Structures are given as C-alpha cells and as structure tokens.
Amino acid sequence: MGDFNQSVVLEAIRQSGEGSSRIELAAATGLSAQTVTNITRRLLDEGLIREAGRTINGPGKPRVTLRLVADSRFSVGVHLDPALMTFVLLDLSGAVVRRVGVRTPAMEPPRIVQAMAATVDALITVSGIDRASIAGVGVAAPGPLDAEKGTVIDPPKLLGWNRVPLRSVLAEAIGLPVVLEKDTTAAAVGELWTRRASADDSFVFVYLGTGIGAALARDGEAVPGSTRNIGEIGHLIVDPDGPPCTCGSRGCVEVVCTPQAIVAQAERAGVFRDDRELSDVEAVDARFTELCQRAADGDELADGVLTRAAAHMAVLTAGLTNMLDVDRVVFGGPFWSRLAEVYLREIPDRLERASATRAVRSLPVDGTVVGDDVAAVGAGCVVLDSVLSPRASALLLDH
C-alpha cells in the first residue's frame, strides 16, 4: 500500500495546483496525519515536491504549503497518426515543455519506428533535460491494438501496419520504458489531466482524426476496455441514405463522418471547381481546410455540407450518449478546430432532442481544452500516471 498511498498524496498535490498543506492533504486523501507526514518526507527527499511558503491560519503552528516540483520528472508523448507524428515533452504537472510535429514518412513501419525514436532522442537532447528524469515514453496509436504484445494490429488508416511490435521496438531503440495506448483513450486521459477532472466526471470523447473514434471517461478515469480497444465506432450507421461501406452496410461513420467522406460530399455538392476524388491524406487535409474556410466565409454550399456532417455527427453522439449514459460530450482530434464552429452551432440542440435522458439532465457539448495535440499530450500523461497516480496498475510498460 506504500506506493499506492504515495501516489494518492502526489496526485492530491498535483490536483491542488497552488499547493496544499499536510493537514489539507490528510483531509483530501483520508490518510492519517502521520502517514501524510511520512509520505511527504519521502516525496521531499526524492525532489518531487517542495515546501513553498507558510500560511498562518488562526492560532497554532503555521501550515507549510507543499507544491509539485514540475521539472523534477518528465515524460514524452508521441502520437502516431497516418498524416502526422506529434511529439511532446511534458513536465510532471502535465504542461507541454516542448513540441515537435513531423509529417509521417512514407516508409515501411519499422523505419518509421526508427524515425520516431530518433525524434524522441532529439527532443530530449535539445531540451537539455537529464535522461534519468524522464519517466518514459507514451505512444498513442490508432486501434485496434494488441495491448499484451504491444503491437499495432492493422488500423484501417495506417497502411502496411500489420502486427508491428511498436512498443518493444521503440523501447529498444530509445532505451526508455514505453507504454502503448489507443489514440482515442490517450486523448481522454489528456483531457482528464488537463482539466484536473473531478471524481465524478463522465464523458464520451469523440476523436476526429483521419478516422473517427471514441473514448470513455467514467468517474474521472479513462475506461480502456477489456483489451484496451474501447471506442471502435467506425461502423455504427449514422445515415441510412449514406454511401456503401466496405463492411457491406451503408452509411457507416467511416464513410459519412471522416474528413475524407466530408470532402467527397463537398465534391459531389460542387463546392470545388475540379471534382477528382481524393484519397491521399494530405490532399484531403488541404481540401478539408478549404471547405471549412469557405463555410466560414459564408459559402452556402460549403456550410450546407458541414451542416449535414454535423447532423450525422449528432446521430452518432446521441447513439453514444444514450448507450453510455455519460454527462457530456467532448470533441477533439486534429480536425476538430476546423469543425468547431459549425459543430457547436448544430450539434447541441439535435443531441438534446435525441437524448433519452432529456427529462433528467442536459448534455453539454464541448471541444477539448487541450487542443490539436490532445492524443500526444494524453500519451505523455499516461506515463506520468505511472509516477503520480494510484491507477498505475493499468499501465502496460515495456522496457
């Protein structure tokens, strides 16, 4: 229980932000004053916390404020996306110290992993941080994953990635512990960390990347699922009139809600001058940006396409919230910021009308507070969890 209680105290200090006295920590954790005193002495010795002033609060001894030493430990978060690899260096408070984004190279997976390792190394070296203070590297990758083996199985959007042992290869190349997490779940962890979520925070995180995925936070913790593959929602049907899908059905999320699908709808609607179908991820990304820009500039055709996309997304989020019974919806991922205006205008009312629980509560819809790097930040937070939090048992480290 020693390690567990230590991480509970450290997490309470982190959550407090401005710092916390031993008495406040005892109250917040339910631990005895003596236990808190012993644990904080150990944390002070290890340099994870420091004494930051005294508060005089009525008669009696002044209280010493204990605060996290943010630069005592670090982690690296990596997000492997079909288009972009994002690398962040986080300090122990979860703040981004340094960030780099590189285009995902068009190479064989083993060489991409080597490139990934080199970028992580460079990130650490440039930052001037002692490698010994880096707790590990978290990698967020598209599912499905084989969490036990640490392999990326065969994500539909990552061509050529077939049972690639990402975790062990990367750990060997970097010489640091590596943890592999599904991109969507990593995003939810990043959201929870950054918001300093309360213990009853329950939400579904809808991740808008090259593919669409979901993650679940229940009572302040990310729920990974039995095989850490929760949130594979690509073949939920959202539009009975939608195009055929590779799965044999029609109108799945995969062929209706993805950026590629929305760009195709815009092409069919005549938003663009030339109408060749695009599948290359970068070309889709550029056209998607153009579509959103046109809508923002008042182009009715473009706005109509995004409004219909929002309506389909509302069908999806209603399906998810009615099934999961969570309190709110959080959107994020690399395509979110471009869609935010139209989606936040269109989705909340539609979701409210379709909510099975509209009689007992409303369902707020928000964008992530973390921004476009949420999956990379979350992957780094998964590693910090292993230092900080009582949820360390959920970790699957390889080193």
Add this chain to the structure above:
Amino acid sequence: MGDFNQSVVLEAIRQSGEGSSRIELAAATGLSAQTVTNITRRLLDEGLIREAGRTINGPGKPRVTLRLVADSRFSVGVHLDPALMTFVLLDLSGAVVRRVGVRTPAMEPPRIVQAMAATVDALITVSGIDRASIAGVGVAAPGPLDAEKGTVIDPPKLLGWNRVPLRSVLAEAIGLPVVLEKDTTAAAVGELWTRRASADDSFVFVYLGTGIGAALARDGEAVPGSTRNIGEIGHLIVDPDGPPCTCGSRGCVEVVCTPQAIVAQAERAGVFRDDRELSDVEAVDARFTELCQRAADGDELADGVLTRAAAHMAVLTAGLTNMLDVDRVVFGGPFWSRLAEVYLREIPDRLERASATRAVRSLPVDGTVVGDDVAAVGAGCVVLDSVLSPRASALLLDH
C-alpha cells in the same frame, strides 16, 4: 470501514458456495485473520452465517467451514413489463424461493402500483416468512428513470407512465424499503449474481423485451451509468433499408429488432394467413410465438424472417461490442428463449467477422443462465447487494 469489510467477507462466503474457512476468507479478502475472526463472530451472532463442519487439513487445528444461512434474509424482486409483472422471492443466496407472474393490468399507473403492492404482500404472506427478515423490494422498470426521485419518466412502451413516483408510492404501500433499477441493468445484476461472476467478467447484456435495451457489466460489476439509464439503444440504426422510425430516421433497433417489428416483417413476408397489423402486446406475443414455432417446424418463410432478424441483431451486437470492448455478449429477457435457437445459430459468426478485435480474441455469445425472470431476479439481487456486498453505496433506497 466496518460495514464495508463485513459485506466483503459475507460476499466471499456467498461466492464460495460450499463454504469457506476463516483462513481462506482472510486469503480471499486480504483482511487480517483477527479482522476476519471479529467479522465472522458478528455475522454468526446475526445469524447470517453458520458453522458447517470442520476440515482437517494436515497438522494443526481443524478449520471450521462457514456457510451462508440462505433463509436468514430475503428480498423481493419485481419486474414491471408492459405485458407482464413478475414477482420473485429470493433468499440470501439469490435462489428463487417463490415466483408469481401476473398480466400487467390495463389500469392507470397509480392503481397498477397498488396492485403491485398487494401482490408483493400476498407473496410474502403465502411464503410464511417473517416480514422482518425481508431486506427490501427491488423493482426493475423500463427506462428512462429519474433515479434520484425514484420515478419512471416516460418509457416508450409503458403507455400513461409519465413521471410516476413508483419508488415512494410502492414503499409507502408495502412498508418496506424499495429500490428502483432499470430493467436491463437489473438483468445484468441477476446474471452476475447467478453466475457468481469472476472479478474480470465484462459483458454487454442485450435484453429482448417489448423493447430492446442493453446493460453493461465491467470487471464483475454492473455499470449503471451517470443517471442509471445506461443502455438506451432503441435508436441505433441497424438496417439502412429498414422502415421509418418515430425519431425521424430509418431502420432503428426500435422498428427492426423488437418483437412487434419482427412480427410485422413476418406479416409482410406472408408467414400468416391474415395480415392485419398488430400492436396490442398480447396479440404480438402470441403471433411471435407462432412465428418462432413455425421456424422451428421447418417453415422456410418463418425461418427467413428470423434469420434476417438475427442478422440485424448481429449488426447491433457488433456495434455494441466494438464500442464497449467487452469480452462477451449475453442475451436475455422474455423473448430470448423463443429466439435462442436461430440467434445462436446466426449471430456468433456474423459478430466475429464484424469484430474490430477479432485478431486478439473471440466474442462468445450466450443466453442468460437465469431464464425469463432475469430482470425480476436481478431486482431482488440489487436489494441483496445492500445486505451482502461492498457495492451498497450504489443503492438508492426509499423507505
């Protein structure tokens, strides 16, 4: 912590079935030998457990086997279904001591609640059990519910039930504590109790009643959701070619997978001689039985209708398991036994092919071990949980 540890020990004794010694209990619960001794003395005093023989196991003192006294406490489980009200009396082991089913009367909700109270009273009286030994009454009702107020809000299949304060009215009429639970979640609790589920059992329970609902068990416990309304899946789309739905979409579970919808499909397919559309729940039930019987007798038309229904149900279960990342699917509810043969023939392969995690695990599909009364039994188990289990904090009792 005293009550918590007591319920942990009692639950461990129940789970052991054949009984358990103090040393085994200490090992199973992680509590000290002294704590186990103190708690078991209290449980013996209260008559909840008894000493049942001694085992000599090598040198040293013989071990005393402690066993649950099943008839020391009881609970009543009630299932309110649009067609049928089921009442069960359970002993502390969760076994059904007595059962009665009555047609749901065509009356105003307040009078139905009075009839419910009278039946509960009669059930207790006829059983000859001391009322003081009855821990409470659990009621399973169709969602959505207002769990805080203990009201049934406006279930689509329960006409006239609009914010009926079922819990408080029933508690007043019976003079016993009443807990209200969603029918589907109650069913999952019944399944967990009856299987003596292991701590890592995670499944989605698909409940086939007048409506179709789902429940979720994660790591051996039912997950109720933020408002105890988890599993509202009636408007997930399973058939893009399906009929229009009241929600404005098409091909929802509600208009494709319910018994009424399947009967309508059979009528359109010409399975029956006369083809008037039926909506009365009893008439639908009779026709549904006839349809299933014909399929079992080798009628190809009838079998074709059920096979298509199974295909739609496979789309639903794949959507649920891919989203939730659970390890298996359990079917139950009043219509399950009639569908079991065709569904168990058709669904597993289809589900396997559509599973996002087929590379890492298979997804077994089973029927409930509890039988048709699973929701009523589960409602009774929810009450027993309050006596037995460390999950008592999840209870919402009214008395």
